[in-house]
Amino acid sequence: MDNYYIIAVDDEELNLIILEELLADKYKLNCLKNGLDCLSSVNEKQPDLILMDVNMPGMGGLELCSILKKHSGTSNIPIIMLSALASTIEIEEGLKVGADAYIAKPFEEKQLLNTINTYLT
Amino acid sequence: MTQSSNETRSSLRIINITIIISCISAFIISNYLIGTVVTPLLSKSSDTSAIKTTNEVISNIRQELNIAKTLAVSMASITSVFPKEESVLRHLLPNIISAKGIQKNILGGGIWPEPFITNSNKEKNSLFWGKNKQGELIFFDDYNKESSPAYHHEAWYSPVKKLETNQVIWSKSYIDPYTKQHMTTVSAPIWVDNSYYGVSTIDLNLDNIIKSIEKSARQLDGYGFLIDSDGRFIAPPNVNPQQNNTRNSALYLSILKQNTTTFILNKNSLTDNNISFFDVNTQPTEESSRVLLLHMPDTNWTVGFITQKKVFTTPVNHFLQKVAIYQAATLVIFLGIILFTIKKLIHQPFCHLISQLKGENKHLNHLGKGQEVELLTRLFNQRHDQLQQSKKELRESADILQRALDSAHAGTLHFNPASHTLEWDDRSRIIFGLTISDQENTDKFTLLEKIIHPDDRSKVTTKFKEALDDKSVTNYQVEYRIILPNKELRWVQGSVRISRDKEGNAISSNGLHFDLTERKLSEASIIEKEMAEESNRLKSEFLANMSHELRTPMHGILSFANFGIKKSETASREKLFQYFTYIQTSGERLLILLNDLLDLSKVEAGKLVLNKQKSDLNAIIQSFCNEQQQRLADSSITLKFNTASNDMVGNFDPTRIGQVICNLLSNAIKFSPANKSICIATHTNDLGQLTFSINNQGSPIPPSELESIFDPFIQSNKPPSDITGTGLGLAISREFIGAHGGKIWAEANETIGATFHFILPAN
Numbered sequence: 060m061d062n063y064y065i066i067a068v069d070d071e072e073l074n075l076i077i078l079e080e081l082l083a084d085k086y087k088l089n090c091l092k093n094g095l096d097c098l099s100s101v102n103e104k105q106p107d108l109i110l111m112d113v114n115m116p117g118m119g120g121l122e123l124c125s126i127l128k129k130h131s132g133t134s135n136i137p138i139i140m141l142s143a144l145a146s147t148i149e150i151e152e153g154l155k156v157g158a159d160a161y162i163a164k165p166f167e168e169k170q171l172l173n174t175i176n177t178y179l180t
Numbered sequence: 181m182t183q184s185s186n187e188t189r190s191s192l193r194i195i196n197i198t199i200i201i202s203c204i205s206a207f208i209i210s211n212y213l214i215g216t217v218v219t220p221l222l223s224k225s226s227d228t229s230a231i232k233t234t235n236e237v238i239s240n241i242r243q244e245l246n247i248a249k250t251l252a253v254s255m256a257s258i259t260s261v262f263p264k265e266e267s268v269l270r271h272l273l274p275n276i277i278s279a280k281g282i283q284k285n286i287l288g289g290g291i292w293p294e295p296f297i298t299n300s301n302k303e304k305n306s307l308f309w310g311k312n313k314q315g316e317l318i319f320f321d322d323y324n325k326e327s328s329p330a331y332h333h334e335a336w337y338s339p340v341k342k343l344e345t346n347q348v349i350w351s352k353s354y355i356d357p358y359t360k361q362h363m364t365t366v367s368a369p370i371w372v373d374n375s376y377y378g379v380s381t382i383d384l385n386l387d388n389i390i391k392s393i394e395k396s397a398r399q400l401d402g403y404g405f406l407i408d409s410d411g412r413f414i415a416p417p418n419v420n421p422q423q424n425n426t427r428n429s430a431l432y433l434s435i436l437k438q439n440t441t442t443f444i445l446n447k448n449s450l451t452d453n454n455i456s457f458f459d460v461n462t463q464p465t466e467e468s469s470r471v472l473l474l475h476m477p478d479t480n481w482t483v484g485f486i487t488q489k490k491v492f493t494t495p496v497n498h499f500l501q502k503v504a505i506y507q508a509a510t511l512v513i514f515l516g517i518i519l520f521t522i523k524k525l526i527h528q529p530f531c532h533l534i535s536q537l538k539g540e541n542k543h544l545n546h547l548g549k550g551q552e553v554e555l556l557t558r559l560f561n562q563r564h565d566q567l568q569q570s571k572k573e574l575r576e577s578a579d580i581l582q583r584a585l586d587s588a589h590a591g592t593l594h595f596n597p598a599s600h601t602l603e604w605d606d607r608s609r610i611i612f613g614l615t616i617s618d619q620e621n622t623d624k625f626t627l628l629e630k631i632i633h634p635d636d637r638s639k640v641t642t643k644f645k646e647a648l649d650d651k652s653v654t655n656y657q658v659e660y661r662i663i664l665p666n667k668e669l670r671w672v673q674g675s676v677r678i679s680r681d682k683e684g685n686a687i688s689s690n691g692l693h694f695d696l697t698e699r700k701l702s703e704a705s706i707i708e709k710e711m712a713e714e715s716n717r718l719k720s721e722f723l724a725n726m727s728h729e730l731r732t733p734m735h736g737i738l739s740f741a742n743f744g745i746k747k748s749e750t751a752s753r754e755k756l757f758q759y760f761t762y763i764q765t766s767g768e769r770l771l772i773l774l775n776d777l778l779d780l781s782k783v784e785a786g787k788l789v790l791n792k793q794k795s796d797l798n799a800i801i802q803s804f805c806n807e808q809q810q811r812l813a814d815s816s817i818t819l820k821f822n823t824a825s826n827d828m829v830g831n832f833d834p835t836r837i838g839q840v841i842c843n844l845l846s847n848a849i850k851f852s853p854a855n856k857s858i859c860i861a862t863h864t865n866d867l868g869q870l871t872f873s874i875n876n877q878g879s880p881i882p883p884s885e886l887e888s889i890f891d892p893f894i895q896s897n898k899p900p901s902d903i904t905g906t907g908l909g910l911a912i913s914r915e916f917i918g919a920h921g922g923k924i925w926a927e928a929n930e931t932i933g934a935t936f937h938f939i940l941p942a943n
């Protein structure tokens with residue numbers, strides 16, 4: 060399982076810490092604080108999966124997801140959105156721009172790991 | 181026939197009458213002028229003719245008289261040569277009297293010596309020869325008989341003594357007692373050696389002269405006469421001694437009884453050429469006669485001719501009558517042609533047009549080839565088409581207008597500036613909520629002012645007066661309320677159009693008025709609905725934001741709590757401590773959020789109580805600056821605080837204003853990149869207001885967000901790491917400043933970052 064490379068993007072540091080607690084011992088996790096850093100990082104090394112927040116300063120999650128899904132080289136990377144925006148409309152917007160899954164915060168550890176496993180296997 | 185046809189006919193009649201009157205007038209005037217010109221000319225011509233005839237008569241008479249005179253003088257001359265030789269005289273003198281060539285009208289002649297001059301014993305010794313009825317010359321010695329009267333004192337003898345040789349005198353005319361012939365005697369003196377010897381005489385028969393006069397009178401178609409020296413007629417008009425009836429003719433008697441004196445007088449007034457003309461009235465019933473008199477100085481006779489003027493005027497009148505007939509005939513033909521032309525070219529075409537106009541013909545056809553009628557018809561047809569088109573357009577326009585007015589429920593108003601009177605239609609009355617009796621005997625301008633809502637009254641009247649006076653204004657719109665009799669309000673929209681003259685002065689004003697009440701209510705309803713929808717949207721948005729802001733710290737609390745529970749046995753104490761710290765941080769953030777929410781809800785519910793007191797703004801700013809020193813140092817941000825006045829004391833709630841300053845300072849630190857500076861400035865402006873501004877050098881705020889960032893949960897350029905931001909800080913700040921009667925706003929800097937200002941009112 061250590062072979063999988065996951066990028067996590069969130070402007071809230073506390074959220075990244077939580078993800079590290081959850082995933083760092085299972086996957087190779089790269090935590091980033093904004094969308095532009097994510098794009099450059101993906102360009103350097105394509106991850107097996109991306110976890111991203113939606114509400115971020117600068118490039119938000121919806122825009123970042125849209126770019127990655129439109130680009131042929133990155134369109135196959137599974138994207139799981141993690142957001143405190145939890146209404147049906149917001150979830151639909153996320154799926155519409157190409158997100159493979161949308162998990163509302165707060166979420167349970169099992170829910171996250173199951174979803175990641177779904178897209179990594 | 182219609183009236184128009186009658187008028188046309190009467191026009192034709194008038195034209196006819198006018199032409200006829202004009203022609204008759206011209207006829208009369210021309211005849212009068214011809215009469216005045218021609219009659220004198222003809223009269224003069226007749227006078228000339230009469231003179232010519234008379235001169236011929238005179239010439240004949242003179243010829244007769246000269247022969248007689250010559251014979252008398254010749255006998256006197258012969259006698260003066262042979263005064264004593266009677267035998268010679270007896271031989272010579274008859275030969276002279278009966279010489280060849282001597283006219284038959286010499287009836288006799290001889291010499292009459294003075295008493296006792298030829299023979300002292302013989303008083304009377306005349307030698308006289310006369311013609312008998314057969315024309316034979318016979319010596320008459322009757323005068324020498326002693327029983328016969330002496331002749332030396334006769335009128336034909338005595339005056340001769342005074343004459344010289346070759347002079348003669350003429351006796352009055354007389355009827356010869358022997359021959360009963362009308363005659364006169366010429367006497368010439370016989371002078372022998374300058375002594376008077378006696379008289380020689382020649383008797384002249386006047387028949388030739390009288391016939392000559394009669395002949396000339398006939399030529400003149402009148403009467404001729406010869407008047408003796410004493411005024412007696414030698415040759416009366418148409419004289420015929422045998423015919424007494426001639427003498428009794430009206431003319432003859434008239435001349436004799438009434439005009440003899442006139443003749444004499446006129447004879448005496450004869451001019452140098454011895455010719456005189458004058459008119460006499462022979463009979464009252466007859467036309468006046470023209471008289472010519474010609475005086476013969478040698479015999480002292482007067483030759484006269486009387487011609488009735490009608491002799492002259494009749495041919496003239498005949499001529500004039502013929503002229504008149506020709507003129508009349510010409511006029512009749514002329515009139516006929518004119519009338520025919522008028523009827524053909526004017527009357528008939530016009531009657532034709534009129535009959536078509538009476539009918540239902542849409543277009544007229546013309547008769548004849550007159551250009552004017554054709555042009556008139558064409559123009560009429562064009563006008564007809566234009567009129568029909570205009571009527572159609574007008575009808576359509578009126579329909580559209582009426583439909584528009586009906587559908588708009590519009591009332592019309594008309595204002596006359598000259599009389600300052602306002603009129604409106606029935607629909608306006610209904611819009612204004614008036615009954616018919618309400619507006620009777622009332623000035624409608626005043627009535628309208630009265631029913632307009634007091635708050636709108638000034639607006640309506642002022643705007644109307646200004647629009648009337650402003651020459652550039654031709655229309656404007658105004659909305660106002662009126663108060664109905666049942667105290668309800670009604671909204672009215674007026675659209676006013678002002679008509680102006682060339683100088684721009686208002687001559688009339690027309691307005692359309694609509695009842696806007698339903699629309700206003702509808703608009704209010706829509707606004708209310710939109711506001712409700714907006715309120716719902718904002719509420720939803722607020723709840724969504726609230727959810728996000730609550731879930732974020734909740735996620736931290738729950739996650740780290742789970743980690744603690746799960747790893748309570750395995751994790752190190754430091755790790756557990758870290759978990760608790762994260763839980764505390766998230767919990768504090770949650771608490772701040774809840775406090776902010778409470779503050780906001782209090783303000784929005786109007787339950788915010790300000791604890792205003794005399795406070796120093798600068799002191800509050802300074803305390804916060806000190807609190808944030810560590811955070812500033814961590815971010816490598818420099819804070820500058822400039823104040824233009826040391827005394828920034830005002831009456832405000834120091835806690836709430838402190839929250840505002842804390843929010844603004846916290847935001848500035850959050851949005852400022854490292855190694856940049858933040859500037860705070862305060863001063864008291866001219867109005868005594870306290871002003872605050874804080875400037876950061878972070879990302880610029882788009883102009884479209886300068887207002888919206890003060891709404892709840894709206895953040896521009898969310899800071900890269902925001903733990904404490906709730907998205908409510910600026911919203912709360914705006915409410916707090918607003919509650920103090922101040923103002924807060926944001927400005928984008930020219931180059932980078934933004935500046936936030938607030939003003940607190942003076943004490």
